[in-house]
Amino acid sequence: xxxxxxxxxxxxxxxxxxxxxNIPGHLWIKCDHCQEILFQKxxxxxxxxxxxxxxxxxxxAMDRLALIFDPASFxxxxxxxxxxxxxxxxxxxxYTDRIRKAxxxxxxxxxxxxxxxTLNHNPISVAVMDFSYMGGSMGSVVxxxxxxxxxxxxxxxxxxxxFTSSGGARMQEGIMSLMQMAKTSGALDLLGRAGIxxxxxxxxxxxxGTSASFAILGDFNFAEPGALIxxxxxxxxxxxxxxxxxxxxxxxxxLLSHGMVDRVVDRRELRATLSLVLDMVWGCxxx
Amino acid sequence: MKLLPxxxxxxxxxxxxxxxxxxxxxxxxxxxxxxxxxxxxAEAVREDIYQNLTPSQVxxxxxxxxxxxxxxxxxxxSEDFIELHGDRAFGxxxxxxxxxxxxxxxxxxxxxxxxxxxxxxxxRRNFGMxxxxxxxxxxxxxxxxxxxxxxxxxxxxxxxxxxxxxAEERGQxxxxxxxxxxxxxxxxxIVTFVIGEGGSGGALGxxxxxxxxxxxxAVYSVISPEGCASILFRDAKQADIAAKNLKITAKDIVGLGxxxxxxxxxxxxxHHDWSSVSLAIKAxxxxxLAEMSTQTPETLRQSRxxxxxxxxxxxx
Ligand SMILES: [Zn+2]
Numbered sequence: 024x025x026x027x028x029x030x031x032x033x034x035x036x037x038x039x040x041x042x043x044x045n046i047p048g049h050l051w052i053k054c055d056h057c058q059e060i061l062f063q064k065x066x067x068x069x070x071x072x073x074x075x076x077x078x079x080x081x082x083x084a085m086d087r088l089a090l091i092f093d094p095a096s097f098x099x100x101x102x103x104x105x106x107x108x109x110x111x112x113x114x115x116x117x118y119t120d121r122i123r124k125a126x127x128x129x130x131x132x133x134x135x136x137x138x139x140x141t142l143n144h145n146p147i148s149v150a151v152m153d154f155s156y157m158g159g160s161m162g163s164v165v166x167x168x169x170x171x172x173x174x175x176x177x178x179x180x181x182x183x184x185x186f187t188s189s190g191g192a193r194m195q196e197g198i199m200s201l202m203q204m205a206k207t208s209g210a211l212d213l214l215g216r217a218g219i220x221x222x223x224x225x226x227x228x229x230x231x232g233t234s235a236s237f238a239i240l241g242d243f244n245f246a247e248p249g250a251l252i253x254x255x256x257x258x259x260x261x262x263x264x265x266x267x268x269x270x271x272x273x274x275x276x277x278l279l280s281h282g283m284v285d286r287v288v289d290r291r292e293l294r295a296t297l298s299l300v301l302d303m304v305w306g307c308x309x310x
Numbered sequence: 311m312k313l314l315p316x317x318x319x320x321x322x323x324x325x326x327x328x329x330x331x332x333x334x335x336x337x338x339x340x341x342x343x344x345x346x347x348x349x350x351x352a353e354a355v356r357e358d359i360y361q362n363l364t365p366s367q368v369x370x371x372x373x374x375x376x377x378x379x380x381x382x383x384x385x386x387x388s389e390d391f392i393e394l395h396g397d398r399a400f401g402x403x404x405x406x407x408x409x410x411x412x413x414x415x416x417x418x419x420x421x422x423x424x425x426x427x428x429x430x431x432x433x434r435r436n437f438g439m440x441x442x443x444x445x446x447x448x449x450x451x452x453x454x455x456x457x458x459x460x461x462x463x464x465x466x467x468x469x470x471x472x473x474x475x476x477a478e479e480r481g482q483x484x485x486x487x488x489x490x491x492x493x494x495x496x497x498x499x500i501v502t503f504v505i506g507e508g509g510s511g512g513a514l515g516x517x518x519x520x521x522x523x524x525x526x527x528a529v530y531s532v533i534s535p536e537g538c539a540s541i542l543f544r545d546a547k548q549a550d551i552a553a554k555n556l557k558i559t560a561k562d563i564v565g566l567g568x569x570x571x572x573x574x575x576x577x578x579x580x581h582h583d584w585s586s587v588s589l590a591i592k593a594x595x596x597x598x599l600a601e602m603s604t605q606t607p608e609t610l611r612q613s614r615x616x617x618x619x620x621x622x623x624x625x626x
Contacts, residue, residue, distance in 0.1 A: 109623040112555050114542040163622035170619070192510075192532045194542060197556045198568050201532040202621040204511060205518050208487055209494035209615050216495070232532070234483040235471075235511045240491055254483035254511075255473030259537075263473050273478060281479050 054078055070290045079247050079290055081227060084136040084151040087186055091294050092140035092147065099138040101171055104164050106133050110197050118195040121157060129156045133164035134189070137172045139179075143298055145307035148176035151186040154228070159189035161233050162196040166203025169237055173210040173221070182220045182301050187238040191231020204236035211240050220304050222297060225252050225275070225284065243300055244284040245293070246275035252283075311581065314370045320359060323352040360577050363527075365553040368560075369535065371527040372506045376581035378588070380422025380465045381407055383505065386588035387595070388413045391420070394451060400480065403444030405436045405468070406516070408451040410460075413592060416599055419455035421448045421516050422465035425506070438507075439472035442485035445515050449489050452496065461499040461599050464516045469534060471512030486515040493518035494615055497607025501598050503573065503591055504528040504563075505580075520614050521598050522568065524560035525587065526575040530568065531558040568621065 050063050056078035066073070070090055071080040082090075088097045108118040126132060134156035140149050150172040152159045161169075169185065176183035192200035214221055223241030225234075227250035235254050246252060253273040261268060271277050275287045288296050301307040313321045327348050334341040363371070371377075384391045388411030396402040408421040425438035432438075448464075455462045471482055493500065493516075502519035508530030524530065533541075535553035540546040563569045573590045576583040602610065 103626050105625045107623060107625050110555065110557050114552075114555065115544075163624045167622050167624060194533055194538050194556070196623070197532055198530055198558070198563055198566060199621060199623060201510060201514055201530075202568055202618060204487075204514060205490050205494070205618045206621055208490035209518070209618050212491045212495040213615070215491075232511055235486040235515075236490060237487070239481075239484045239487045252483075253478055254471065254486070255478065259473045260475065260478070264475065268475065272475070281481065283481050283484055 055080075072290055077248065077289070079227065079249055081154060081188070082290075083155070084153050084186075087151050088136070088140060088149070090290070091184075091297065092142055092149070093144065096141040097138055097149070098140070099136060100175070101137055101168050102132065104132060104167060106162055106164050106196075108195070109199075110195070112195040112197070121195065125156045129153060131156065133162070133168070134159045135165045135168045137168045139175070142294070142301065143307060143309040145301070145305075146179060146181040147301075148172050148179065148181055148183045149185070152188045152226075152233075154188040154190075157193065159187075159233070160191060160193035160200075161189055161203050162193035162200045163203065165189075165193075166200075166206050169203075169207045170210045173207070173214050173237075176219055176221070177210075177214055177217055180217070180219060182222065182305055182307070183214060184222045184224065184297065185237060185241075186224045186226055187229040187233055188226040189229055189231070189233035189238075191233055201232065204232050207237040208240060211237060215242075220301060222300070224288075224293065224297075225278075226250055228252070230254070230256055239283065241285075242304070245286050245288045245296065246278060246284045247290055247293075248275055248287055250275045252278050312375055314367070314374065316359065316363075316367050316370070317578075320352060320355055323348055323355060327352065356577065364550065365529075365556075365559050365562075366535065366550040368527050369507075369529050369553055369558070371579040371581075372529045374579060374581045375427055377467075377506050378580055378584040379427070380420075380424050380467060380505070382584065383465055383588060383591065384409065384411055384420045384422070386585060387411075387592045388418065388420070395447070397443040397446035397450055399446060400443045403436075403441050403447055404434055405438050405440040405472070406444035406448050408448060413595055413599075416596070417460050418595075418599075419451055419460050419462045420465075421451060421462065422505075423468040423513075423516070425467055436472055438468045439470060440468065440512060440515075441472050441474070441477045442480040442482050445471075445485035445489050448516050449485075449492055452489075452493065456496045456498050459498060461501070461602070462496070462519075463595055464500070464502045464519065466502060466504040466508045466513045466517055466528075466530075467506035468509050468512050469507055470509035471515065486511050489515045490518055494618070495611060497610055499599060499602035499605070499610055500614065501595055503594075504530050504560075504569070505591075509534060518614065518618065520602060520610060520617070521570050523571050523573050523591075523594060524563050524569045525573045525580060525591075526560055527579050528560055529558040530563045531556050 054073040057076035059075045112118040137150035222243045225246040278284045391411040393409040407424045423438045426432035426435045500519040501521045535549040539548040539552040560572045580587045
């Protein structure tokens, strides 16, 4: 989903799937894909993947960290970094108000969680984007935290793993959001020179400025099944070329067949896949 | 020359002057003092218009069909320009051009987005909106420059990378991202000028430089004001307000520390005098290349990273 589609969808349906999951007392949920009624607990025990059809629900950052890394191994960093309305940007709502609302809703400063974790007791510098915070859009804080995540990998000489989910650059920070693409990609040049592996896990959705920078530059690009991954959003393309887009266009499987990702990996096998490739290139044996 | 909408009062005065001149010629009446008066007024109106341009008026100048284009700048600024084609993988994208040239004897690799001046040429150039093979051609030429130790000069002028089915299939995101990473690592000086429209990732894809300059009426933006308006204001007609909010003008971009300086244009815009703008760009290139010629590849790399590393505004 591009940021445009996200806004369009938000008009129609203000409650997204993950929010439904978080409402206490709601014990069941309907699968968006096969319409099966699922118990919330069954879904959670199955890595938020529909047991019937395999549909991958969006996941909140902390659940994802718990699923992939060693139990309780995650230590957050840079939690104090927060956004500021330095352009005095105001549309129907001021950026300051949008920040306040997003922070209240997600209980975090901005759209990414980062820090150190371990995988089979091997240290990993990790970042997870949070789509529920202003569509996971990348402004100064996201760019800075991703860059620091890469630089931590460089300083500690450990692999870097980033989970992306983002509608693209954050318009409310104007040109500064665009420059985060150069900053994050540039940090990856340093990491690459140092011979340290970088894994990008592309989750639904990864579009715009995020897809055109650190998200697509992994030594390994792994995509979650069905994830929308694109530079230009489907709506923008449809408006430009004035024709309907083919089924499955810009989905993870489409990117696989066009050579843009290494593998489409079922979330339930993601930990094993990460462990295997990192052991192959870096020597992170699963103990 | 095409007059922009906000130049209309000026157009009317110019028309009146022409009418009076014709009348004076045909009727033998001396109207010279009358004509002079209107000319004086036109001059005042002209200065008033151009000294108080709104961001969306600047945007119109940046998009003016007669604004000088990359290939013309290459030829006006350098001797022996030779264009080089193709990405060696898929094709040759007419929306990005590049090649070798000599500027006062200094050899450089030129890269630039290429727009046309009329509909036919614009269709051929896809209105300056590159496909992935354009970014890959640019990368190939920049790698060649890096290999032979030649400085790279890039000219930005695009509404953005092309949003099309084939562009997505061939990896538009990957092509841009790779350029951002690779440009950061080159051991030769890189100088960038935003000469017209600096549209989003499609612009930045050839813009990771040691020195970045804005032409006086160029713009640089994370999204087109029209695109921003249709998303945030749900109305593309609010583009004027979006343009103000986004802070896209040369002054804004320099103020935010994203560009290092402004290349002045003649009153009314670069389209009125291509050669004076060429001379100003040339002088800036020569100053920067002289300064950077003594720096080691490692210093050039490090200072380029430090420049972009410092970008971002946040609280902590
Ligand atoms: Zn299902």
